[in-house]
Amino acid sequence: MFDKPSDYLEVGLNLSLGEDLKHIFNSTATVKRVLKGTNVLNQGEIPSSLYYVHEGIMRGYYIDSLGNDVTKCFAREREFACSEGLRKPGEASFSVESLEDSICVIIPYSSIAEGVKKGNEMTDIINKYSQKALTDAERHTRALLTKSALDRYIEFKSAYSIIEDRISQAHIASYIGVRASSLSRIKRNLKTE
Structure with a gap:
């Protein structure tokens, strides 16, 4: 394990942080084990922190008007939730919930704002990872609106093959916009092709 929050970020994100940002992260961020099934953010709450996932998986999900749980996204190691x-x-x-016992660096949004005031380094980091999140969201939305269920599953496997076996079938089905029984049928059809 690492000694300081900045160590997790530098190694995991392959960054070399300046002294100002190291000081901000090390004096305000915390490294915490988040137990499986823990909601770190609930729909409707004001978020106060960014979570860097060092180890584990987190899932973003909506609760729709009928009370259904609909998976929006996943964050795995070396990603943000x-x-x-x-x-x-x-x-x-x-x-946002933890799907596994996870180790996260929890960075208060106030620290990020402080880092932005110190110079471009924090802004560049935020822009890079915000662009990735937007690209992933656009890819997912496009797939839901224009691709077949089979193609959405194949795209899911391509994007998340590393963690597919660590996620429940219900969460995968929800993410690709099908029922769990439909996902089972899709998987069976793929095996017979």
Whole structure:
């Protein structure tokens, strides 16, 4: 394990942080084990922190008007969760839960704002990872609107093959917009082809 929050970020994200950002992260961020099944953010709450996933998987999900749980996204090792607060202020539009016991670096949004005031380094980091989140969201939306269920599953496997066996079939089905029984049929059909 590493000694300081900045160590997790530098090694995991392959960054070399300046002294100002190291100081901010090391004096305000915390490294915490988040137990499987823990919601770190609930839809409607004001997010206060960004989570860097060092180890584990987190899932973003909506609760629709009928009370159904609909998977929006996954964050695995070396990715961020609860990043919506970087893009817009106010209440979270979705919840975030830990799908495994996870180790996370929890960075208060106030620290990120402080880092932005110190120079371009924090802004560049935020822009890079915000662009990735937006690209992933666009890819997912496009797939839901224009591709067959089979093609959405194949795209899921391509994007998340490393963690597919660590995620429940119900969460995968929800992510690709099908029922769990339909996902089972899709998987059976793929095996017979």
